Amino acid sequence: MTKPTEETRRGVYLRDGYRCVMCGALELTFQHRRAVGQGGSKNIPTAVDGLSLCMICNAACEAELQTKALANGWKVRRWVTCPERVPVYFPHEFAWYRLEGLRRIRISAAVAMEMGCSVYGDEWMQWRLRAIAGVA
Ligand SMILES: [Zn+2]
Structure with a gap:
């Protein structure tokens, strides 16, 4: 995974109010909204590709909370170009x-x-319904 520039990372933390977008914690990591496949992407992530998340929420987005992460825009499907x-x-x-x-x-x-x-x-609506129902 290509790392963001230091400027992008700082800008994303500032934009998100220096808090984990999911839980409000203050210890931040740079979350990549768009998943990249094996071998990673050569593109350096932009600010819109990034989100401020704490380490615990970042890991959860990649594991048990994947649908919730999609439903809330924390993750974006790989094929989404914008x-x-x-x-x-x-x-x-x-x-x-x-x-x-x-x-x-x-x-x-x-x-x-x-x-x-x-x-x-319709897929968005399905994710939203599952997120609201508390189903990961
Ligand atoms: Zn968090």
Whole structure:
């Protein structure tokens, strides 16, 4: 996995309020929203590819919480070419955002649903329903 530049990493932490997007913890790692296959990607991740997560939440996104991570925009399918089109949910703020470079812009849940569905179609709704029901 190619590492972000130090500038991108710092920018992402600042954008996310120096807190783990999932749980609000202060010890941060750079989470790659877009999974890359075996051998990794040669592309250096941009700010929109990254998210501030603590080590525990980062690991959970790659393991038992994969559907929840997709439903909340913490992870993005590999084939999504524009990760800015997938909104991100910040549970400790009870708020949805869309990411634009090093900025995050607050959006309503309705707009988030529209964005998610325009990228993933019905699959997004299935993930949302499972996330709301608390099924990982
Ligand atoms: Zn966390």
